[in-house]
Amino acid sequence: MDNSTVTINKYGEEAKVGILSLNRPEKLNALNETLIHEILYHMEHISKQEDIKALIIDSKLEKSFCTGIDIDFVKNISNEKAEFFFSSLNYLLEKLANFPLPTLAITNGYTFGAGADLVLACDLRLGSSTSQFRFPGPQFGVILGTHRLVNEVGPSVARKLLFSNQIIQANQALKYGLIQEVVEEEYIEEVALEWSTKLMNLSHYTINNIRDICTPYLNTKDKTRTPREIVKNSIMSGDFNERLINYIERIKSK
Numbered sequence: 001m002d003n004s005t006v007t008i009n010k011y012g013e014e015a016k017v018g019i020l021s022l023n024r025p026e027k028l029n030a031l032n033e034t035l036i037h038e039i040l041y042h043m044e045h046i047s048k049q050e051d052i053k054a055l056i057i058d059s060k061l062e063k064s065f066c067t068g069i070d071i072d073f074v075k076n077i078s079n080e081k082a083e084f085f086f087s088s089l090n091y092l093l094e095k096l097a098n099f100p101l102p103t104l105a106i107t108n109g110y111t112f113g114a115g116a117d118l119v120l121a122c123d124l125r126l127g128s129s130t131s132q133f134r135f136p137g138p139q140f141g142v143i144l145g146t147h148r149l150v151n152e153v154g155p156s157v158a159r160k161l162l163f164s165n166q167i168i169q170a171n172q173a174l175k176y177g178l179i180q181e182v183v184e185e186e187y188i189e190e191v192a193l194e195w196s197t198k199l200m201n202l203s204h205y206t207i208n209n210i211r212d213i214c215t216p217y218l219n220t221k222d223k224t225r226t227p228r229e230i231v232k233n234s235i236m237s238g239d240f241n242e243r244l245i246n247y248i249e250r251i252k253s254k
Contacts, residue, residue, distance in 0.1 A: 005029075006038040007060060008045075010052065017196045018052040018101075021060045028064035031114050032073040033085060036092050047100050054196040055099060057122060058106035058189075065106075068113025068136065075244050083235040086144060089114055090231045093145055096121040097215070102199035102207055106192050107131045107179065117145030120152055120178070123211070124195055127179035128188050131170040138162045140247040143234040151215060153177045 007021040020042055022029040029035070046052055059065040069089070074082060096103060096118065105122040112134040119125050137144055150158045153176045161168065161176075170182045183191045199207075 005035045006042050008042055011193060016051065016053045016200060017056060017193060018046040018049065018054070019056045019058065020046065021058050022066055023060040025061055027067070027070055027072075028110060029059055029061060029066040029115065030068060030070040030073075031066065031089065032070040033088065035070075036088055040092055040095065043095060043099065053101060053200040055101050055103045056106060056192055056196060057096075057103065057118070058192075059108060062109065064110040064115075065108050065131070066112070066115025066118060067110045068115050071244070071248065075248065076241065079236055079240050082240045083232055086142060086231050086235050090144060093117055093121045093148075097148065098211070100204065102196070102202065104192055104196055104199070106188055108185065108188075110134075113137055114144060116178070117148065120145060120148040123199070123207070125179045126188055126192055126195070127170050127173060127182050128185045129170050129182055130185065131173060131179065131182070133161075133168040133173050133178050134165065135161050136165050136247070139165050139250075140243040141234055141238065141240065143230050146230070148215075 005022070005024040007023045009019040009021070011017040011019060020039065022035070022039075024030065024035055043055075046055055069085075074085060077085070102124075103122040104124045104126065105119040106126050106128075107119050108128040109130050109132065111119055111127075111131055113136050116133050116135060135149070146158070146162065149161070153161070157176050160166075168176065168178065170179070173179050174182050181191070
């Protein structure tokens, strides 16, 4: 497996913490099929390592955690290919949200769209003072990770963030609940490792039950409203490519 866009490290005397670092500098860690595949590959590998008891996801880049989807990759693909891509992305988010080990995200810089969804899929979330969140997907008709956003910040704030496409700075992200603590860049890895050590004291049974209690949408009986179906329908309604290009043009004109 080519590790060019994902770096794996272990921490601790007995290597108890696995650190999965996004590392695609030329695209500020924007997600394409290759990066999604590599993250899934390494998550699967880490889950099978008996010496690893917790997972940290961070970025190797100073400027960005993840800017969301790779626009250059998706802007010219058909509805069908877009639906497959976003379904793969949704699969990654669901796998992360249900990962067998406790998870912690360290976010810095640009944390936009699917990058923000990636962070929200983790159990705990630390942000540096440079963290900036944004949810542009609804501007071009994509609904991805919305259930988790609502669960974490509440429906009123979620509507505001999804409808407005505003940029949320670190301190405001903390107030909303997008992150649970703001830590200066020089100390953030140390704090993350301290938090991860505490997570290791929880049994898998306890972690899974807390996740279930905190994720009410998992209990829905309406299968047409599952995250997978909502993502699919948001892509297949109308012309995805046209919506995306129109959004890009609106952003450029500002």
